[in-house]
Amino acid sequence: MNLPRCLLLSVTIACGAILSVQAAPIKVLIVDGQNNHNWKATTPLLRTILESSGLFRVDVATSPPQGGDMSSFQPEFSTYRGVVSNYNGDLWSADTRKAFEIYVKNGGGFVSVHAADNAFPEWEAYNEMIGVGGWGGRDEQSGPRLYWEDGEVVRDTSPGRGGSHGQQHVFLMTTRDADHPIMKGLPEEWLHAQDELYDRLRGPALNLTVLATAFSDPKTKGTGNHEPLLLAIQYGKGRVFHTALGHDVAAMRCQGFATTLQRGTEWVITGDVTLPVPANFPTAKEVRSW
Secondary structure, three states: OOOOOEEEEEEOOOOOOEEEEEOOEEEEEEOOOOOHHHHHHHHHHHHHHHOOOEEEEEEEOOOOOOOOOOHHHOOOOHHOEEEEEEEOOOOOHHHHHHHHHHHOOOOOEEEEEEEHHHHHOOOHHHHHHHHOEOOOOOEEHHEEEEEEEEEEEEEEEOOOOOOOOOEEEEEEEOOOOOOOOOOOOOOOEEEEEEEEOEEEEEEEOOOEEEEEEEEHHHHHHHOOOOEEEEEEEEEEOOEEEEEEEOOOOHHHOOOHHHHHHHHHHHHHOOOOOOOOOOOOOOOOOOOOOO
């Protein structure tokens, strides 16, 4: 019986025979409540995408509104095997930050979605977790700017802002680590639905692997560089999947976004990926919807 090792199994046995095998879904927490993007629309979709895989059961922890009492926001991270952030807002309390650092460092899985990499420029450990981020006053003091050139990652330490994007548009994603479990079986190139193409991301960039990039075209007010948009980071014993994709519901309905979110979430929790690449995954010439 070949079952994904990430699943907990409930087996009913009678007269020496297995009557049924029921997979217990993996518990995942989405964190939201503040964001400069429409988290009230995107969180339900993130939850549906994850649960539709059959691997996950998703809860949501919603923070107080901006300017509220953040001391009351204390998610029980340790009761979940993975945390997905759809949050960009007020700094969490010292206790909550410490609990999250311990959770990831001790092996908890973490997924940062789109504007979650704008959050917490002043929180050192968080910036190590996401590898690179943007906005919030980030600049060369935050760490190198990353981009891809001539088959390798460039770490640009020259002065400049951290975080920007040009006009929203459909853009071509290029796989840069085809052997990584998240990317294995994905095409070398695939079209992603209209989205913000983040560029000039900066940060500590420690223990980081660039999984996929997209060309930030000057014609759409981009940088002229191949920008890292899917990343894998090791933080202590914990694994992090950072997707800069997913500005809104339309962008998240791209099959490429949905597939990499599902596979990235499985990877941060188990270190492996059992979810298949769907037959309707985007091609280099066609955007396909989830």
